[in-house]
Amino acid sequence: MSKRPNKLAFLTQVAPSGYVPGLGRGASGFTTRSDIGPAREGPSAEVIAEAQAKRGEEIEPDPEQYQDPDNETGLFAGMVYEADDEEADKIYEAVDAKMDERRKARREAREAELLATSRAERPKIQAQFADLKRGLSAVSDAEWENLPDVGNLTGKRRKLNPREGRAYVVPDSILVGDRDKAGFVNALDPMQQANGGFETPANGDGMADLLGISQARDKVLSLKLDQISRDSATSGTSTSIDPKGYLTSLDNEVLKTDAEIGDIKKARMLFDSLVKSNPNHAPGWIAAACIEEHAGRMVTARKIIKAGCEQCPKNEDIWLEAARLHNTNDAKVILANAARHLDQSVKIWMAAANLETDLKAKKKVLRTAVEHIPKSVRLWKEVVNMEGSPEEARIILARAVQVIPQSVELWLALARLEEPKAARGVLNRARKEVPTSHEIWIAAGRLLEQEAMRPDRDPKERQKELDSIDRTIEAGVKALRQHQVLLTRDQWMKEAEKCENEGSPRTCEAIIKATIAMEIEEEDRYDTWMADAQAELARNQIGTARAILAYALKVFPGEKALWRSAADLEKAHGTRESLDDLLTQAVSNCPRAETLWLMLAKEKWLAGDVPGARLVLHQAFDANLESEQIWLAAVKLEVENDEIVAAREILKRATSVAGTERIWMKAAVFERQQGLLEAALDTVKTALNKYPKFAKFYMIKGQIEHSKGHIAAARATYAAGIKACPKDVRLWILASRLEEADNKRTMARALLNKARLANRADELLWVEAVQLEERAGAPNQAKTNLAKALQECPTSGLLWSMSIMAEPRPARRGKSVDALKKVGDKNALILCTAARLFWAERKVEKAREWFARAVKVDSDQGDVWAWWMKFELEHGTAEYQQRVIEQCIVAEPHHGFVWPSVAKDPANARKGTKEILLLVAQQLH
Missing domain, CATH: 1.25.40 (Serine Threonine Protein Phosphatase 5, Tetratricopeptide repeat)
Incomplete structure (x- = not known):
């Protein structure tokens, strides 16, 4: 049986080197002096060098041992850099570049391989969680809403177990204090016994002492406020204290947040460092002062800007900022000091003049400024504007053009103030001084126009002066070209528009005549000029458009469209006399233009000149013998003037000479209007023999027969018309109405159905079908027809209009919106x-x-x-x-x-x- 291993054997083993107990649970190791022994000094450099020599090691040379202590760039920095050195440097640089180019491909490949390897071993966090992010698309809204709120999961602030709560020692002072609070005192000290149990005397002096303390406090506060008010008044600052409204004014102060205060402190430190490191940088001083102004510290801001003015006395912006930060009186003093340092600054002088409220004082400042800066056009203009007398202004301008002869503005201002003859001399002098200015030539033309339009001028002399405007502008354009001043065609047109807007139409016309043909190919002139005229009309520049068309008509006198455009312009914006003259020229240049003849005859007739209108039409007959429009215009003229016999004679001649369908139709209508129905029928029958495919003849004949009560004849006429002209919708409608009038609505519906088969998607036929049912008292069928009509003609405005009005009142607005979307x-x-x-x-x-x-x-x-x-x-x-x-x-x-x-x-x-x-x-x- 094997022996079981002892799990606690590591306790008797020696710990490995660097082992720190509890390191994995957040403990940190430390080392004491007892662990490493007493501190001792290491070997010196000489000892190390001797040891290296004994071991046979080479001593590394010090890279800075040959460094020049006075020149950090090297010992050879003071030598002459010759051409050979430069050539050698270029050769070395070329060799380095070539070697780097040879190694570039391998280096890039190696770097790409290393990058791919490192990405495979240590992928980005974004790549690691890519699949999880894609999986978030499957999360439902309910799961998103059930996600718990983020809490403190670090474990740093865990709640303690109440059973294991910490205990602290309570100080004796707290225990004694609590003991006294819970106890009772049965005896009084001697002072309390003397005052009846009170610490203050019982005769009321204690209350007097309390009131005295309150009054003293108020008096001290009042004295402090008075002292601050006096100090601010004597110091000349704008900060003042109102003793009565001091407390209420505190409510109006803007309280800044901690973030704003922190930003202000950071900016203050930044700009303070800036002005200290570079005290001659004026924008830094200005920014530092603005920061203090924003923080509400005006006194500090003024001190900073004052220091900036002392450090940067040649910068005009800092002086202007200083003047802005002070009151008016102090600003005057500041700008006076600025003028001593910067007497050539126009901004300084203008700011000083703007501070003055008295007109004399402002004039004095500006004239002083002109003495210091005589070449400033702006100052001269301000001085002239200050003068109320034209004579004084003229004298000042005369001096100004002597000092600044290159200023076109001053020359033109002087010319406006002079008499006409003297103004010509001024402009001639200006032209010599500034030969490259087109404004002077235009001003000369406007001066000539002003003189020519005087009411006391003789008409012949006026025409001569008006012609001289064209010569002046043309000479100006040539002179400017000689001096290499090449204004574009668009720029000249802008100048022409400017002249028109300022009341000089003749000068505008002269500019157009001299420059409208510039920069245009010969074959593009007509289209370009027509587009220019339309563009000018769109901008409401009537005079410029008229001048363009007038010049175009001189170049293209035979273009009918040009004459028509010019006539339309004169009819809309001109006078009847100008339109009459234009149309007279038009018909003489375009005798075959029927429209122009008719416009001229109509203008004569509207003016009450009937014989003149007849004469115009007679001349039009000679030029256009077979023109039906002119024949019909002659008939209308005689009819409107109750010359019935003459009108009938003209119609007879017209039918024999021209004999068009329209002339025959007008002849039949004329007889019908005169009540001669039989003559009208005879005329229509004759016309039908000549023109059997003209639908209006069938309409007139059918209507006459219907009015006479001949229903069968009218039905036959309409049937013949429908057979001859099946595509004419009006014939079908008249035939349907004839059957409806004869109480044959079924036949009327049948005719309309056949008409819709012959003429698909025709809105008039559908409208007639809807109205037929409405007149028959069948609103449901009318509504059905209307719905079918909209399906077949979805863009018909007439059908949509009927559909909108057929809806109940509450639904009409919604239907109209649908119609606007469908039709536009x-x-x-x-x-x-x-x-x-x-x-x-x-x-x-x-x-x-x-x-x-x-x-x-x-x-x-x-x-x-x-x-x-x-x-x-x-x-x-x-x-x-x-x-x-x-x-x-x-x-x-x-x-x-x-x-x-x-x-x-x-x-x-x-x-x-x-x-x-x-x-x-x-x-x-």
């Missing part, structure tokens, strides 16, 4: 419907804003104008109503769902836009 905010009908919703909610201003947005998006929608007019008639004033009417007349709308039917009604043939607008507004509901 660029549909006038949707915007108009949104305005109607605001109208229903009595949000007047909001509704007016949305109506304005709608007509801005599409001004040709007559129904939108009519809805706005109906709104203004109910909620607007006469001013708002007139504004809508004027805007509608300018827009001249032609389209819509209700507008065309009212405008083309023969009963409304002679009515204008205002009357049509009011009629449509009455029909809307």
Whole structure:
């Protein structure tokens, strides 16, 4: 049987070297003197060297034994560094670089291998926990919420077991004190017996002593406050103590947190070290003073900035900071001292002038500054601005341009103060002194324009002076090129805009004439100038755009688009005379442009010159014999002036000469408007023989036959029209309405169904189908048709508008939001419907804003104008109503769902836009 080993045998063994009992449980080992014996001095350097010599070891040389004690760079630092030395250094550097390049690849590979090995042996903590971090994605929200809060897990502050609690010895003084608290005293000392049991006399003197102590304390506090107040008054500091409001003022003090106080202390120490190590660094002094100011220690801040001014007297920033930290009187003294050290600093003098409240004193300071710094333009300008008399200012400027002849600002200011003739001389002198300034040439042009526009000038002399502006600017551009001053084309255009904004349109035009062709290829001129004109109009620079178009028309007189753009500009921003002159030039240069002839005739007619309008149209006939627009314009002119016979003769000549579909249609409509239905039918029949595919002839014929009660004939006409023009939606709608009027709604529905098969996704057919069911008293079927219509035409603004208004009132706003998302905010009908919703909610201003947005998006929608007019008639004033009417007349709308039917009604043939607008507004509901 084997003997069991003794587990306690290690207790009798000798402990290994370096063993510390309890080290694994947090104990720390220590060594005493008894363990290592008494301290003794080691061997000296000589003994070590002798021992090394005996053993045959080589003595390592001291690397600093040949070091020059006065020169740490070496003994050879004082020698001459010659070209040979430099060449040798370059060769050594090249060899080192070559060797390093050869070893670079192996070194990088070795380093990468070592890095990979070390990462494999000792991976980063991030890599070690990568899989655990990926596993966190599977943790649910409930598990995250059930995680315990982090507590103190270090074990440093474990709670003691109450049974093993520590006990401390209580001092005797506490025991004695507790004994006295619990005891009773039955006897009085002699003083208490004399005073009746009180320590103070019983006659009331004790209370008097207490009051005396309180009064004395208040008196001492008052004396201290008075003394502090007197000291602050005599010292000249801004810190003062108000004895009455001292305690209440303490409530207004801002208390700083410990963190802020700590930051201030750190910054104070930092800047204190900075100014001590580099006392000539002015920003350090300024920062140190600002720190004290922030801490509320103004006296310390002033002392620091004063010391900074003494150390850095040539720095203007530190003087300005010192002036800021003091009151006005002290700041004046400080800036006076600053001016002695820095008499050439403009900032110092300007700060000193700004401190003065008296005008004379400020003038005195500025004039003194000009004496010290005569080359400062800013000081001269301030001196001139201080003068209230133009004569004094002119004298000062005359002296200023003598001292600073290169200042363009001073020359221009002097020219503005002089008389016109003297101003020309001033500008000529300025041009010689500063030949590279374009501002002087522009000022000369503006001066000529100012003289030319005087009311007492003769028209011929005025025109000569206006022409001289062009020559002056052109000469200025050439002179600047000779002096190598090459302003870009955009810079010249900016100068032209500046002249226009400052009231010099003729100078603006001269600048455009002289510079608009710069930096442009010949083939790009037209497109570039058109883009420039549009850009200027977008910035509301009307004069500059007009000048660009005028120059472009001289280069391209045969471009109709240019003339049209110029005419539109004059119509919007010019006068009727200027538009008339422009259109006269336009038709002479572009005789084949029908639009320009019509615009000129219309302007003549609007001006009341009917014979002039007839003459213009007669000239247009000669240039455009077969133009239907000119023929129709002549007919309209005669009809508007009640010349019915002349209008009929013109139509007969037009049908024989031009004979287009539109002319025949206008001839039939003219006869119908005059009540001659048989003549209108004959005209339409003749026209149908020539143009059987023109849908409007069938419409006119069918409407005339319907109005005469010939239902069968009208039905046959519409059927023939549908067969000839199956893609014209209006023919299908008229045929359906004819059947509905004849109480044949089933036939009307069938026609609309056939129309939708022939014309897919047409919104007008769906709208007619919905309205047919509404008129028939079937709202459910109308709603079903509307839903189908939106599925087939999801971007129709008209259908969405009907769908919104078909919803109950609470659901309309949500439906309108859906419509805006589906169609967008660029549909006038949707915007108009949104305005109607605001109208229903009595949000007047909001509704007016949305109506304005709608007509801005599409001004040709007559129904939108009519809805706005109906709104203004109910909620607007006469001013708002007139504004809508004027805007509608300018827009001249032609389209819509209700507008065309009212405008083309023969009963409304002679009515204008205002009357049509009011009629449509009455029909809307």
